Amino acid sequence: MLLFDTLSRSERNLTPIDGTTFRFYCCGPTVYGPAHIGNFRTFVLQDVLRRTLETGGTRTLHVRNITDLDDKTIRDSQAAGQALTAFTAGWTEKFHADCEKLGLLPPHIEPGAVEHIPQQIAMIQELIGKGNAYPSGDGSVYFKISSFPAYGRLSRLDERELDLGKTQNTRSSSDEYEKDSLSDFVLWKARRPEDGENFWPSPWGEGRPGWHLECSAMIKEYLGDSFDLHSGGVDLIFPHHENEIAQSECSCGGQFAANWFHITHLLVDGRKMSKSLGNLYTLADLAAKGFTAMEVRYVLIGAHYRKPLNFTLDSLSGAREALAKLAKGARQLASKIEPGTVVTSADFGPFLPAWESLTHDLNTPGALGGIFTGLREAANLTGPDAAAALTGMNRILRALGITLPELADNESTVIPSAIQALADARWAARLAKNWAESDTLRAQLLEQGWLMKDGKEDFTLSPAG
């Protein structure tokens, strides 16, 4: 499949560099609070990428870290009066629960920074040994940007009027930090009082690793020096991913990630999401408004990953209707298939355009459109052709990670006896053609949250949406 690569700014074919398994790394959540739908746009799109590769027959190795050691996790664990690991374990558990609701496949490996301190120290030692890093007077270690000429390629730093450390000593302007250059970034942070119990011994004294280094060290541990793809939100391009490239390429001397996959931020009601605007939603917030995680997922894949997505509650309602329409379409298609029909075609049938959208730079909205169009075309198919079409549709849905809702099943709904009595009374009034009485009782039922629909022979009751 083709995917746009941030570094080369071109679409590239995603072929595993080891010839068998597509190995990729995603920067995971910082576990100091509940993840919001902005975070999940990124994780959902990464999940769709993985599912699409797997649907296309490519084996994957998916590594996504948990950021459990940084300023925020330390600060908030202390505020909560908890040990860091207990604090982050709680939020990690909540994150996993949300992921499962959203239908995200669990990564094959999910490392945390705290458990990889030795690997991080080893990488720093290697960088110091190669002249790419230096300890400062206070026990911190910094990466020397001037030692890596390629610094800034990912984010086009050279064109951004920043001090790249390529000029001479600027210590006079940065006496607070003992850095050679203002733009050098920290690999190891010397212990400070506000770190509390969260420090580790190192050759440079007690302290803790810097955030950028955590990812580089874990990538090296699980994916080696070179791997197929690195991913995260666009905000990570600079400085996080730029710094990872510098650390890792200096450490291994070769290429780091072969492709870079960055997901654009979403907007909420046309504005950027923020707590102060009151438009920052978590899955729990939306569940409280009656929306399911699958409806959220549908909205999140409803725009191309390199374009802003305007998230609204209306679009969630629309997602509910759209999902129901898909479920009905699938059921109608299935109803035309003789039991025991064997599907021999591995083709996508009328859903081929949807698949092509997906494999061309992960055009998820194009694929969704293609499903509806394909469904219309599939309406004329019968027997084995219908069976093949349904198989194709299900493969697309699996790639998108969409689970269709169960269609309303009257028998599985528990109806309170009072409601049943009211409904029976109305049915009797209706049969007696007592329309006024009938309409009044129906309104009463609706008031109590039940929708009564009349059929030829009988009626159905369902909870009002």
Add this chain to the structure above:
RNA sequence: GGCGGAGUAGCCAAGUGGUAAGGCAAUGGUUUGCAAAACCGUCAUUCGAGGGUUCGAUUCCCUCCUCCGCCUCCA
């Protein structure tokens, strides 16, 4: 200010140098006592504004307006 990205119907949103997918909403019809559901239809001469190139631009170029991201630890 620098760099990167976006502006397509009431809303969400694809796409393309050759005349605008899809979803939601709305609306007409069939059906229904009336509804709901279901089914069949309708729904952008137009793609932020203004120029330019072209036989032809929403798609390429220029200018302007608006919005978003990054500019040292935010997905």
